[in-house]
Amino acid sequence: MSGALAGKRIVLGVSGGIAAYKAVELARQLALQGAEIQAALTRSALAFVQSLPFEVLTGRAPISRMFPIEGAAHPGDMPHISLTGRADLIVIAPATANLIGKFAGGIGDDFLSTLLLSARSPVLVVPAMNPRMWSSPAVRENVKKLRERGHLVMEPGVGRMARAEEGEGSGRMPEPEAILAEVLRLLVPPHDLAGMRLVVSAGPTRERWDAVRYLTNRSSGKMGYALAAAAAARGAEVTLVSGPAGLPDPPGLRTVRVESAAEMREAVLAAWKEAHAGIMAAAVSDYRPAQPTERKHKKKDGPLTLKLERTADILAEMGKAKGKRLLVGFAAETGDLTKNAKDKLRRKGLDLIVANLIAGEEDAMGADAATAILIRAGGKEEHFPRLRKDALASAILDRLAEMWQKVKSTK
Template structure:
């Protein structure tokens, strides 16, 4: 199996000594590790130490091109399967959040397209400072993942949250999420995802819609494609770019979405219905603009087709996942939807909860399964939610494959 490639970016704090152990343990775990240091990091540990642990060249000078045929910081950004910033100081977080590129690490990260994980380490009061919190929120919105610091005795003498997570734990997280044998498990699987709102037109000028921005569905499509799936993304009107290696089908109304879904349904192995589809549409669509009149207006609405319910009635081999945006009695309505729609998974959230509503870069969801199990997730970036959901779907794919093999 080809080794996964990790670029370890080490910034200047006392926790640099842990980065040495991290480099060693990642190498022992079978990863190809290259290390990049800031000048401040080299005040604590020399490049030679990391070279010995990684058995690779160590990088610290943007202008030191070891191979004249390549631009080092661009080549390293393209080379990595994962970029891990550990330890990440408050200064490093500030640079990354604001696009400052004044050393090799910050310049490389601006050029990176691979996943970026950040493991902060600093004084407890620094970690709690509003500026640091704001920078962390910004980096979350970029899709970067954080490995939270642990609590304990800090080098400054304080006791609190700010210690770099232990190298063993970081390696365990990387192994769980990055080995190609896991990432390729969706290879050959056809995944259809719906995302965004629909628009139900009153006349050529006006329409009814909702607050969905499509961010959750697009995050799922991005991650599924990264994990090897053949992804079709059926999207209502949003202001997002289609993820790489994803087939985008753009629709407008609930009926257009229904038609597109059933055009691709039979060939799909997994269907994830994250779109916020209108339940009702105006009974009459006027061909000309409705003129303003005195007094109030009464408009008749009719039901749209329940796409998830129809999918549940017609599914054969497909794994069917639905979403439930609720404002109360989350578990009750999620379980009811799970049964009535014949779904395999329902992902539910309370849109009134801070950090879980439409339009944001984070979500707080619970994942309900047909067997009655439930997984409650804390506030996470939508990419992290997508990852957790796809892990559950992969478990179902494996379980279904094992069941077929036993027949």
């Protein structure tokens, strides 16, 4: 099947709201784009729509029950687990107040809510409900929770509700075309970084001080890997220089594995020579033991003093002879975030800096989501809510693509 969504696997969850009839049209539009769709309807959804149109449009029987097992690919298959392992995206349209509450609270008491507990892909939640329900404190809190976990909750449309007496209000399900546009944005990246050679650094570094011990930090590498993978999907030729992050090589790009700040410097500067742009997301150690030993240090009574020396400042070196190349840096700060990030942007000659808090509840280090402020060389500041790192990566790359178009047009 051709189409923009060919080869993409989508689970379409439908819960019991009056807007469930619009999910049939959504299934049709997703199928026309070539998506492989498995519909999952709640029992309440079946009070509003029938299984049959979904079965005909998607070519698969929708799943509605946990017991007895429905939709198993083979004996022993548990679709509530296996489906999410394969899915590129889960779309819940319409999402009732009830389903949103169960998803936020981790309740799995039917097929769709249980499937959501094993979700690994992004989840696009499309709420639809009475405006009074949408504005209830419980729904507000649950929506906030889902967004903080990095899920995408669309804003319901404003307009006439299903029943004339409900009049105008916010709670209407967005139209299938708007949902399809969101799905395309999530699953079909633009090719706007084609022709760009990009170096991305990621992860922590390790600075050895004897045969078995080293100094490191909490960086997981997730942000840099998300950036590298998304940039490659958008057409860039990516070299990912990774410290010891414990993540698999992302497909479609070159990964260079390093350990220390010195090795990171060598690999990054080599790739930077040929690059059009660099995104430095690694948490490079600023210090290393001044006198590392080959042998294991024998423990003795009393304290041990380790003397540390500065490592090279890779970002500053890259910024110095930057020319027309684009350079994006990260600032991880425990306080005075904007001020420190702006200082760093200026000192290192960056085009864009991504400022992350690494303290308290907003801590970005090691987490799957981060709260970020993006600051441009011109001073423009954009504040983002806590987002999954892949969503933040795409926002950063949108800015990079915009700057790249400008650079290309002034050549």
